[in-house]
Amino acid sequence: MNESEPGSIACHACDLLVEVSSLKTGQSAICPRCGHFLTAKRQDAHSKVLSYSLAALVALLVAISFPFLSFSSGGLESVMTLPQTPRMIWEYGLPAVAIMVAAFIILIPAATLLMLLFLCLPLHFGRWAPWIKTMGRWVFHLQNWAMVEVFIIGVIVSLVKIAKMATVSLGLSFWGYVAFSILFTLAIAALDRYQVWTEIEALETTHG
Ligand SMILES: [Zn+2]
Incomplete structure (x- = not known):
């Protein structure tokens, strides 16, 4: 590879x-x-990837569990959570956009992080695992399709616009998602494609 x-x-x-x-x-x-x-x-390259990935998954869990934003305008308050965003877009009549939003901001990043764990755990311990090559291929493909930073920028731009019409307050999940996007980026940055494949090939040789 x-x-x-x-x-x-x-x-x-x-x-x-x-x-x-x-x-x-x-x-x-x-x-x-x-x-x-x-x-x-790098020394301990895999433990770095592993700790960033685990921390990112915890931050994502926070991000999907609590209110993301709340708006109040004219005495009415509405609270929005992260999983509600694609559902609202779906109900608005744009199912394709809803699926894409859910995929790019939650599902693909979450899948990438889980695969990073399955890839780097065996590498960390220097053990062969039958799924390791598949995980490697998928991680390097999927990381291009996670758009966590794009989403954060999009949210901030929309907030600036909405703030003129309503009072917006940021919920715990907003900060959870900011932490998640930073940790996700750090996990991907700590992953060295060449070193990963060199180690996989070395493990494959000794394994079989
Ligand atoms: Zn060059």
Whole structure:
């Protein structure tokens, strides 16, 4: 699954093939031609991914369990939770948009985090697991489809507009989701594609 030859990595920015097999723990490699980051061999890389992923899942649980926003206008108050957002869009007559919103802001990020756990737990303990390659493939695909930061920016932009018409107060879930999106981004950032596949291949060789 490495897109390059064993021991080498193709620069994502300029396609130069760079030899990285001599990389030692604590070192990182950048492209000698364009300076693009290639890979880093970090100590405890997997425990970092694991702790960010677990913390992100807890934050997501908070984000879906409590009020996200409440609006009050003219003595009327309405409270909105995160799972209600897609339902309201659905009832508004836009089922496709509702499914996409639910997928991009909750389901895909949650699935990505669970797969990160299933991928990094065996890697952390240096054990082979029959699902490890499938998890690796899915994690690197799905991470492109999680739009947690886009959602946060969208919410803030809408709030600025709504604040002119109604009094908006942010609920516990809003902050839960902000924490979730930061932790999710950190978990993905701590995952080094090249190192993960190198370790999977090494485990596969010793396993069979
Ligand atoms: Zn380059």
